[in-house]
Each structure stands twice: as structure tokens, then as C-alpha cells.
Amino acid sequence: MFEMKLIIPVTVSLASKVLGQDPGLPVANPTISYWQLPPLEGVADHQSDHLPTDVDVVIIGSGMSGTSIAWHLLKENNNSTPLRVAMIEARQACSGATGRNGGHIRPSSYAEYAGAKTAVSQPEAAKITRLRSAHVDALISAANSLPEEGRLAAEARVVDSIDAFFDEERWKTAVEQVKTLKDEVPDVGAEWSIFESEEARNISLLTETVGILTGTTKMAGAIWPYRFITNALKSLLGTYPNFTLDTNTAALNISAITESASPSDYEVHTSRGSIRTKHVVYATNAWTPHFVPGLQGAIRGGRLHMSAQLGGNGLPKAGEWPSYTENGSLAGGRAWSLYRNGLDYIVQMPRNGEFMFGADIDGDDANVDTYDDSRAPLHLSASYLNGALPNHFGYDTWGSERTDFPQSSDASVWNGRTKRVWVGIEGSSVDSRPFVGRIPQSVTGRSVKNTSTGSEWVSASFDGEGMCFAWLCGRALSRMISETGSGANASNGSSTIPEWFPESFLITEERLIKKNVTKRQVRQWTHPRMAKVLHWE
Template identity: 50%
Template sequence: MRPHQGLPLAITASAGLTAKVWGQAGVDFDPGYPVQDPTVSYWQIPTHPDVADGQSTTFPQTADVVIIGSGMSGTSVAWHLLVGDGHTAQTPFKPRIAMLEARQACSGATGRNGGHIRPSSWEEYATAKRVTTKDEAIKITRLRANHTQAIIAAAAKLSPEARRWSSARSVDSLDVFFDEVTFRHAVNATEALKAEIPDVGEQWSVLEHDEAVRVSLIPTAVGALAGTPKLAGAVWGYRFVTSSLKYLLDGFPVSTDVVEISRRGSFSLDTNTPARQVRALPAGSEYNFEVVTDRGVIRTNHVVHASNAWVPHFTVGTGRFIDAMILHMSAQLGGTGLPNVGEWPPHYQNTSLPTGRAWSLFRNLGLDYVVHQPENNEFMFGGGAGLASVAPPTATDPALRYADNVTTMSPIYEAYLGGVLPTYFGYEAYGAERTDYPDNGTGSGIWPGRMKRVWNGVEALTRDALPVVGPLDERFSNRTVLANPGKGREWVTTGFNGEGMAYTWLSGKGLSEMIRNHGGRDNSSSDAVFEWFPRAFLLTEERLKRAAGVAVRDVQGLRRRSH
């Protein structure tokens, strides 16, 4: 999650976290490649039969755009270049897109997250004003607030079965607080939001103590903020992305018909195919770059770096600004005393949505987060940031920050996730363990007890807690476009600081518009960014200097919702 700069430092940060996350200041760390033995998340069971290990029958030799990474970021760029959103004016540019993935499709952060599409606008606006201008902060807040409806609209284009499988939906939403100081700071931030961005502020309401306890069923709650279903959502990210990739593969197949391809574009996906090198081609070449893999070389005009925390592997110098952190997540059953989905005490228009409820629980110097799933009443529960004082192995070995396998699974975090939920609702109210979960059979990957799965994942962090989206300057790639500077360049979309589900989809839309409108080497970044998209996301020398001069990460909040 992004920093709690609108809240007191003593409440929101641990001085030790900065050192544990960032290690030695100023070091340009190369993360290498993703490990080949990652933990398996609940979201990834079962894997998509047609997409998880999909590869082209004939490996592509040329493409207009090569996208490195197959999570929400890369998929959104491809989707908006080929499908659009039904609102943005489309140019004739319908590219041939080749997507490369080092492991299985959607095996990174999107397939391992918390499932929220749920901004905390009151906090994010206060935070953004600390690191950028008020106008940019407004754009950032609106972009995040629009994500739930944007993802639901995209899911509506999928087949009925894929749409149901993806489970993109609006949910009940509560931010619950456990001490008066933190709650009052949040209330003040909400009042500022209502005054300065009324269209977003009206989506939030304040619940004082008695109402907060009634609605949340958490007896120790001091107060809460409730978001409307228009603002708050949830999605089965792995299924949504892999279903979207299937839609692109079926709707935009590779063809030898040049006229047909120029009319509609094409899409290919090659998983288990890591990009080994990105090289600029010499002047006079037909294409700007070649992307080297173990299965062949693709020549292309545009390269999009959408590999999350691994972006610095191909971008010299960004490792000083983009880093990584390991987070833990779980799928588990609640107690028999808790309401079923749709039966929680209502707080919005006197209803409790049958699509589930999502909580952010501000306790123990950090935040825990929960999504109640409608299918089997399971709880997707993550957090434990208040345990940051427990030094992980990543504190002494930076490479482990990129290892989403058993090497970095912490029994302390696992025990926390497996045992803390009853302490919120009370042990007696929580009730006995449930026994009504469907039997998946031995070997399904779903565990037989109350804990259905525990896993970890890698989130990409930035030093100023804002994403990096836009053109990649040659200073950061160390590659100069010599062949056709007017026809392409390198681009980047990464660094969502644990908040990808409320950043990546519309960031991909923004980046697709920049690619469409690219006008050559001298085309300034600002000219390629539409008025709705935050210029604060662009990676510039000025931004790097500003971030280096202000220790933003020293007040980095411990909230982690959707790494």
C-alpha cells in the first residue's frame, strides 16, 4: 500500500522497515529472473487450461509491440490497444502484439494478491498531495476511484462463463479503526476529500463507534469509514487476467493475411519464455529493437516493460528507485458464528451485498485486509505488517526480496494469518470451525482443514510510493533508438506499491494511449499523456532527484492490500 502520510508517523511506520525493504541506499540492484518454483496461490487453483502454459505454434519473428510480463499491467496494455474500452477514440493503429512471460501466465503479483479493487480515497488523496501537486493528486485519486467500474466493464466483454469465473463485482466496503487518534485523522482526511473532490468524497461516509461496531461486528472498533459499491470492488485477478488473455488470443489470432492483420491487429502469448536481452538495432534497420529469448528473437518497434519488480533487470538505473518486498496471503474459512455472504449488517442503502464484503483493518501499526468470497464463503485474508519488527531473511540477502517460493515463507506470518481473525470478532462470536466447504479431493491443491492455502508474492515498491508508467527514457534503458525513432520506443508500467488492483488496469489504458499517439524521439512525455492520466507517474530525472532528497519511504505505511 502507499504511505500513510496523512496519518501520524508513530502510527503508520516502523523505522526499521525502510532498511529491510531498501537495503543499501543508492544501489542499483538487478533482480535477475523470477524463481521457477514459486508457491501456489489459492487464486491459481485450477490454472487456466488454455493459457497457463500457452505458447505460439510458430514463435513470432516480428511484432509491432512486445510486452514483457503477463499480469494485469501487461494484459491491460494489450487489451486497450486491441479492444479499447468503448469510450476512448480509437486510432487506426491496430498492432501485432507479442507477449512474453518467464513463468506461467499471470504467475506474479496479480495471481497472488488480496483480491481487492478498493481504494481508500481519503488516505490516498492526502498522501498524493505530499509527493506531487494538488491537481495531480486529484487525477490520481479519481483514477483509483474509477477502477472497480472499469474492471467490471472489461469483464462484461468476456464470455458468460469467463465473466462468472472472473468474479469481478462491487462489494460492501469498510475501513475499520481501533484507536481514536488514527480514526480522527482519517475522518479529517475524509472531510478534506469531500471538500476538494466532491464526486469521490460523496462515496464515503463516517460511522462513529456504535454504528461501526454494529456494522462490522467487531466489538473493539472505535470507528469506521464506509465506501459505496460504486467505489469498492473485488475480482479473482488470476481468472480475470487469464480469461482476458484467452479473449485476446481467440479474438486477435496471428495470421499470414497481412491485410487482415493490419485491419484488426493480432496477439500472441508465449509463457515459460523469459526475455534474455533487449537490444537496439542499428540505423537503417526495419525495426527498433530485438528481444532475445531461448526460443527465438523477435524484432519490434515498441517494447513494454510490465514485469513488475523485475523491470530493473532491463532498465539501467531504475533499481535505485524500484525495489521489492515479499508479502504473505491466505485463503481460509471463517467460524460458524460469522454471517454468510450477503447477511452482514447493512450500511449502504439498507442492504448487504450478496457479492461479499471487504475490510481494511487498521491495527498493530499496520493493516490487515479481508475479502469475503461469495462462492464458498471463504475469507481471503492478508496482512501482518505490524510484524515488521521481525527481521525476515530479505533483510540480509536482497535477492530474496524477489523469491516468491518457500525460501521466504515465514512461519511467523503464516501463524499470524492463521490465527488472528477470531481476535477481531471475538472467539465466542466467531464460533466453531466450519465443515461445509466442498470436498476438492486429494491432490487438488486445496488443503483439507480450515486454512485452504497460504502463499507469498513479490510487490514492486517505489521510493516516492507512486507508480512508474510512461515512456522509458534512454538514460534508464541505456539503449538509443537509431532505426525508426518516429515509430516506436520503450515503455514501462510498474511500481504499484501493493495497490495494483486499483492502479494497473487504467494505467494500462493510459500507456496504450501514449503508444498510440507516439510521435517520435522529440515527442515530450507531457504531450503523450491525456489530461485524465497523472503526469506524476512518469519516470523523470526530476522525480528521481525529488525522491532521493525526501525520505518518503521513512513514512511508508505498512498497509499491504494487493501486492
């Protein structure tokens, strides 16, 4: 049961204010991530026998956002008539950021809350903090609801959680932030503990850390993101005949239908034909400004690097790490955020022990405003990823290289310690918050006949933190879409939203006009990945 609020944005013309570049469409041959091996047969390149021509909702994008929107539209729809939902994807299913990310569901609540308070009210900051931490249970529950094959493939689990700091000044700041969180948002703050000096080093096995913050299982999960999403799509296809998935079907442009007799409001022109629809949903992250020019300059993209590699023989297996609780180390493995001249992040896989390792690297200027994920990883970034882990843990702790990893028959899985290095394109907003909701017509530049029956919608720009934003943002957006025409006065641009959803995420003309670049530059309330990649002017 959701409580609803009515949000009414202001009206100003914005469609002509093009401030950034057009990202174009996703490139045809992206690098392949370790997560994507092997592609899920029957889903990766799925197409309908015939492209649907008339539906209620077209979702552009098949990653975490698009799948969440479809999932909740179909499963939580209370209308007597089932919604006809068509999902289209320019490339293979889940070939964007979701299929390339770090795989961890881990908010750093203390820092996020502290930063959010500088941009929004204290109650709103608390709401954002709770939404992010709620993703651990939301994603694991969704994965565990899949048929057994998908549930096992997704490897959704709770993990040991360690945020480690390597300089005293930043450590002291983090400790104060945890104390503030415990005072002001006690339900979340109670899930965090502080360990210092030798005790921190003994628990984490990080030889140079000055202190660590640990989170309970409510604060830390991990998942195989590609397998979760593709198996979720497989489940939807098998359960709902009114749901279609068409991959390798690029959306070329969108036009408004002016014919008064037509029940549809938009026509989505694709590489395989056109689809008429009442609603168009952009789950396209960094590529959203291609379809909505009014968002050029408000959403930008940047290229980030990830790897899959093996830890040394001296490191514990999943479930065997020094524990920071009375219950012992978790069988799901361990995950780390390492704040050391930036942010490094690691997730240990439970079955074969791979370390999924990503980092933000100083000097990666070539990744700024880049939308091409087909180019090989930068030498600087790949070199760092290949060499940093033994240095973090210390070479004595690291030990010799592993030789027990199962040999893969897939040539895309490399021999040696490093199994794969890849890149992904992440989307960032100018004020460091996601854009979610009904897009004002002044931003799209397209006039619709009646916004009580149809609109354009967005859920995008998660700052490289989509695992703790996208699923529940998608759920909230699905509720807004479902409520359209159910009594809300949508003609003035209003939308009903769930009570638990942060209003500061809504895309409004007022927010786009403000564009709080100062807050963006300070890089404060999410992990600093995209702020390291992007330099806003």
C-alpha cells in the first residue's frame, strides 16, 4: 500500500535551452563484460515475431531501470485491463550500464546523508538515505522470486561490508558522519559500526587502513546484475503475453500524434518499424538527451572501468574472513569500498572467488563526455586495475597467484589472474540527483493531446550508483504511470508519487532552471565516481 502526494511543477519554456551535446545512439559493438558471459540464450537477442504496432507503454532501455518499470507495471497494475508494455533495446538485452557495473548493492549511508543535507532538507535527505538502503532487500527479494534457474543464476545475497579509509582527515570526517547518522536517522545509523587502527586492519586485512566502517546485512548485498535482469525479463516474457521485448531495435525518434481520433499520443519510430503508444518511458540513462534535447547539459555521460580477477592464495575464501560480528563472516563473500585517493570498490563472488574490481582513476580525462563503450580500456585505467589489489592487501597477505580457478571454454574469459577488463557508460545529472517522473512538454518539445492519458517519462542519471537507485526509482515511476488518468489532474503536469519517494528526484522545470552546479562540483552525496569523471561548468 502506497500513500500518495500530488506534485505540481512550474511552467517555463526549456526545450530550446540546449546546453550540452547529443550523445547519439549506443555504439554497435561494445566491449563485453565478464557479467555478460555467456549471453542468456533466448533473451539476449530476443525479438517478437512481429514488432507490436499499438501498445499502452513503450519502454526504451532494458537494464535495471527499464526492467524495474516493466516488472512493477505488470505485477502491480490494478487496472481491470492488463497494460500492453513494449520494451525496445538498441543492442542486446542488458548491454548498457547494468550489465557492466560493480555488482554491489551497498550504500555508504553516512556520507550520502551528510552530503544530501547540503542540497535538500533534513527530512528529504533522510528519505533519500532510506531509499538507497532499501535496495538491498528490494533487489534480493526480487531475485529470489524468480524461477529457480534465474534465482540461482542471479546469486543475490547479503555480504560482509567494509568501507576502508587510508588518511586520518577523511577517516575523522566519516566517523563524525556516522555519529550524525545515528542521531538523526537512527534506523539506518544503527546498522553501522566503527573500528579503528589495529582492530580495523585485523578485520579487513588491509595493511594500511586507519579505520573501517562496517554495515549489517541490511546495508550490504551483491548480485550478478546481468543474470538477474535477463532472467527477470525471461520471467516476464513467460508470464505476461502482453509484454514484448525487442532487442537490436533502436528507437530512432519520437513524434507526437495530433489526430484527435487516435487513442495513442506518441509514435516511436524504430529501426524495425513504428509503435504507437500512450506513454513513452526513457530508461536510457546517459543516452536520454538524445531523445529529449531539453536535457542536453542536464544529463551527461562518462566512461568507467571494471575488471574481474582472482585474489591471491593468501586471501580468505567467501565466509572465511575475520568477522566483525558474533555470527561470523558471511558465505556470500565480502565487499569493500576503499577511499584512497578516490574510490576503489570490490565484490568477492561466492562460488569461484572472483574479485569484481572497479576504480575511479585520477587523470582519466579521455573518459569525460564519452559515450563510446566499444573502445578498449585506457592503458592508465587498465594498468591500475591490474596492479592495485595486491598493494591494497599487502603482498605478504596476498600470497601466490591462484591456480585452482575452473578453466573456461569461452575464449572471452582470459587466462591468468585478470579474467576480463571492460568499460561502461554511466549517466550523471547536473545536481547529482536522479531524474525521475513525467517530463514537462517544455523540455521534450512535443505537445501531447491530453496528459491525463499519455506522457513522456524518465528514470535516469544515477551517478554510477544505479544499484541503490534504479530499482525503486523504477517502481515509483511505474506507480506514477499507472495512476495517470485515475483521477489526478494531469493536465497541468502533476503526478502522483509514492509517499516514500524523494520529491527532489522529480524532473521539474524549476529544478532544471536551478541546476545547482555548485553542489555538483562539491561531489558530496553519492559515491564520487561520476564527479571524478565529469567536470561541470
